[in-house]
Amino acid sequence: MTYPVPLGGERIDRIARRLMQTENRGTVEALLEANPGLAAMMTAAMVPxxxxxxxxxxxxxxxxxxRFVLAWE
Structure with missing residues (x-):
């Protein structure tokens, strides 16, 4: 499946959230790995x-x- 970035560009984390339901848990990294050269064409995390x-x-x-431990625990 491919996603065309709309006019004006879009941030990579928002693309991850739109397509993969979250921008966390390695989704941005997975998008960058699946699209070689994408990081080089981005400006301030904006995809053209x-x-x-x-x-x-x-x-x-x-x-x-x-579970995580807080610094004051």
């Missing part, structure tokens, strides 16, 4: 308009930490 973004063929989100 009319760029075709390919979704990763296989992607398993990183598991979220179940």
């Amino acid at each position: 308009a009319e760029t075709l973004i390919r979704l990763p063929a296989t992607f398993t989100p990183k598991t979220a930490a179940k």
